[in-house]
Amino acid sequence: MKMRSHGKSVVVWILLAMLILGLGGFGLRNFSGSAKSVGAVGDTQITVDDYARALRQEMQQRSQQLGQPVTMAQMRSSGVDQQVLGKLIGQAAIGESARRLGVSVGDKELQQQIYKVQAFQNASGEFDRETYKFALRQQGYTEPQFEAQLRDDLSRSIIQGAVAGGVDAPKPVVDAYTKYVSEKRGFTWAEVSESDLSKAIPDPTDDQLQSYYNDHIDQFTAPQTRDITYAWLTPDMLADKVKIDDATLKAEYERRADEFKQPEKRLVERLVYSDMDAAKAAKAKLDGGATFADLAKDRGLTLADADLGDVTRDDLGKAADPVFSAENNAVVGPVETDLGPALFKVNGIIDAQETSFAEARDELAGDAEAEKARNEIGKMSEDLQDRLAGGATLEEMAKETDMELGQIAYTADSTDGIAGYDEFRKAADEATTDAYPDLQTLSDGGVFALRLNKIVPPQPKPFADVKDEVAAAWRADQVVQAEEDRAKEIVSAVEGGKSLGETGVLTTKVASIGRGGYSDELPPPVISKVFKTEPGKPAQITANGKVYVFVTDKVIPADMEDADTKLISGQIGTQLSNSLANDLLNFYATAVESEAGLDLDNQTVTAVQSQMQ
Template sequence: MADEERRPKKKGNIVVWTILGLLILALGGFGVGQFGGTLSTVAQVGEREVTVQDYANAIRAEQRRLQQQTGQALTIQQMQQFGLDQQVMERLLSLAALEEEARSLGVSVGDAEVAQRIRSNPAFGGISGEFDREGYTFALRQIGLSERRFEQRVRAEAAAELLQAAVIGGLAVPEAHTDAIVDWLAETRDVTFAEVGRGTLDGISRAPTEEALAAFFTENAAAFEIPETRSLTYVWVTPTLILDEVEVPEAAIVARYEELGEEFRQPERVLAERLIFRDRAAADAAVAAIESGETDFDALVEERGLTLVDVDMGDVARDDLDAQVADALFGLEEPGLAGPVETSLGPALFRVNAILDATEVPLDEVRDDIRANLARDAARRQIDAAREEIDDLLAGGATLEELAQETDMELGTVALRPGASGGIVDYEAFREAALAAEEGDFPELLDLSDGGLFALRLDAVEPPRTPELDEVRVRVEQAWRDDDDARRLAEAAEALAARIEAGASFEEVGLAPETLDGIARDGVVEGLPRALLTDVFEAEQGDVIARRGNPRTAYVLRVDAVNTPDPADARTAELIAAVEQQIRAQMANDLYGAFAEAVRADIGFTVDQQAVQAVQSQLFGAGGQ
């Protein structure tokens, strides 16, 4: 048995792990098999042992935590791949080191504290929620611990918490540090800005010379690259393609209409709310108070600590209710109160908010929809019935062209490249198969999401290429004009900004300004580029900024005021408290993590890799998903 000296690779979140350790021991092991045999421990820190059951429980707890966060259950192998099993071991070693340090310092808690912690643990609560002595014994048996052993663990963990409090109890967050962060987060700006439009350029885009166009194309060749193009031949059939060929008898339409009768026929219904009372006297008193004007239904609901959502019954038909309740609710000629009525839950007062008449949709109004649905179902069955024949033809060496001649499948070709759409290209299954296909592959019959079938053949692959200028001349000319317009607008905006910074007003330089006050650092201003707002918070008060927008717009903006947060403002006070709490938690984690790491290094520890592997093997073999 080889013991290996180990050192932590990461600082664990010791504060969180101290709390999590209790849950692991109290809850983590339920459903975990016992680990017997000659192996009893996976690690030792000083005199503190980490048992195989401790490690198994911790692994299981980590699996459940990850499943709750991600919705996926990781296997032991996946945990190993991501190093999660190592993280679990690091946490156990850190916790053991702190418990051992507390023991060596003589830090401990009394029996009363241990008893209180055990009694307050929800894992040991009975049906009433109170501590269940038999449940306590059973729970410990399930995780392979004796009462004595478990109570020792609780005492050790409580002592480690005392040690934690001593280490981090005196932490103070520097006020200057908090103020600097809050000032940065809550600072706002007041600005004046204006849009510089194409009117500045006389509204006319310039035409490029041949030399300028060629140079622009060379500099921006990547923007005009033709991506890989896959030329494909395919055959396909879908319910929609053969829908018109499907005959649907009138009798089938009528039968489906009757089958779906509840969708087309609605009985009389009411929208109602129900308030239950403890006895008939209380219900009668409530009705009397409503009739006298002392209260109303809404107030009664609120007095009971309920909301209207809690008492809402939705829309109900007579058949949904007991006969006595139905008579009371459907006996009303208009919305109002009904009751008290005796129910299985006690006397109840009902409020009917609306009476909905019975409705019926005639067959003629839905005949076309029913026929279309029946035809689509029949088309799917027809396609499914033809699957074997098509497969046999492909297996016999039939080409896609021959399939189109001998079956209902249609032949087509497509040049597939990024951004292509329409027809069969809109099906994800086709795109995936087309991208995976290689020249010379034998066509395979595959499914489409709507019940259709297809097969394809890759005819050629044209790799990405830079086209000749003449192939994309129109696109290049438009891109050149857009770039030229945007560049000239930016130059005009910069010239105007320089005049404003020199003392001219926005109006004097021919701009129509707008003002915005209190722009937040993470704010969004409709119509202004996000990059311009970023510049605003890098500028000082009085700075004037020019920013290129799109080919039709540029902007000039002046920072009128830099507003620091008011410490007396309630929102600022909340932010200060939140920042202080976060900084304190980070400092506590770092300090306590460093302390735990130093303690572990001083005490020394060993990890039995053979025992670790045995636990992981048993968990995996037992379906440790």
């Protein structure tokens, strides 16, 4: 197996996970049994726990990306389990090389690396041993285990640097890619529309429509439908039962006074100096024609570094009066501040804003009533669940509680009403006809329960019911075919010496567009084909149901001195260099595997995966 990424070992990923997941852990338990490893490269083992951690982390990351749990079966079907194992084999190969060469790091370097990890620090930003121990316990590590793996990881990084460090892609290769990517085209195009046709499209016969219907039956087939009965209760349904009196709303208004009563503010930039003489010298330079950006640059800063955003008087301390007295775009100072003498530039004036209770009442009431309704539903939930568990039908729930009954012919495209909730769609997709209704929550604090009555498989819609749809689809196809035939005539005419405009179509000229460039008027396939067509040659293409003809007028070579092109060249160089470095590591790891030997215990691999179903 090839190693897909040597740059970050399992240990580094665990450190990152601690930071990202707030030490929440993966719910991982140690795996028991006689097998301690899933494989080895030489004498370097890939432990069962390492493999389990790597799998669990990959599942966690993919679940977060997709917004829903990822199962081990899904990991296997997409080959991700093999990718995870391949990474660990590659890391083991580099580790085996480090072991054979005697490469390692000392205790001092190991300690420094551990001290740098934010997850091991206290609120003061200092390493805390108790925090360290707790973090390791959360991840299923003992201190010796973790430190041994971290030492191995650092050793591997030394080997990786020796093998692939400083690899640069050859300049001719980078330039060739850059020229290709940055090359542009100028072209003239026209859309061939129905008005460009010499003959009108005739009306179809019934036989033609029937034949079209039969040949394109997929277009006229109803999707699988799930016949579902449901009962639900949302905060909106309780609106009449959770009215809030004005006294409560006024109290809430006062509690949120900072939200409804905004003081005046200023958009301000600030530069602080070491002493008053330096600040005065900067002000003199400003009076002499320099800009605030120039002053920032003199300090090795940008305006972004000097930007304070929108500030109130309280935010500015001693500088409040002069800054708030200044006009827009004025520079104030030098002013003594807690940080030292400073210059302030006023970039905007934001007047005080106050929303009265009357103006805020509807918002306050909506928020308070929705919250109260959610709380009421929360209080009801236990009783509702008990009723369902006791055998109450959805129809009975609607009669005896505040829940409302509904019916839906649910398909994958359903989005109206309750089908607008992700939670309902997920439950509807997973429901079976033999399952009992169970109370589930909605994103707005509501609840629902459903019953799948039956599943209606996909089936063709009767021809008589969709005849108009069939006629519209038939005509659209006929129009496109006729437009394509007309496009062929236009291309032939241009090849015969006419210009595109002389063929009678309305043309548009594009002076310059980049490879993969965006156009408001043309779909991407047209731009792509322009770059595949020789200059001076006409071509046609059908995209998104429309027919286009064009002539590529010119090729505009990349300007290698242009700032944007240089930026692209740098990015390409970095990507190619990284790719070459990774290839070198792959070759090196493969060589180590061949020399040291790769041993995999597929039975243990399967056993680890089975505990993650």
